[in-house]
Amino acid sequence: MSRLENELKQLIIESLDLEDISVDTIDSQEALFNGGLGLDSIDALELGLAIRKKYNVRIDAEKDDVVKIFASVASLAEFIESERN
Template sequence: MSDIEYEVKKMIIESLKLEDITPEDINSEEPLFGEGLGLDSIDALELGVAIRQRFGIKLETVSDEVRAYFANVRSLSRFIGLQQGAQ
């Protein structure tokens, strides 16, 4: 697990106030929404705010491409890494 993946897992747990779950409990390939971690659209909004606060990345528009990055921890970590590299 990369450092960014671990940070993303911690951010998910902290920002969504998930109890009784640790970063190690979240599979990086597990879907974040629906089956898998079971997050919903409100959670997605809260995650967007947490990403902006923790990583300084602002999500201007929600496109299909951005939505795809929110599929799982690994793809979200990749997105954050790409955005940090572009800054």
């Protein structure tokens, strides 16, 4: 598991108040929305804000493929990596 993925899992747990969930129980490939972790649209907005604050990376609903980026921890990490480079 990459360091960024690990960090993102921690960020998801903290920013979304997922008290019952630990970093170890989130699979990087697991769906965050529509099944999987079971997050909703408000979580997507909250997570987008947390990512913007922590990584200074903006996910633009007009430009970016939001569904693909938010699909899993792995896809989020990939997007953040590519934006930072």
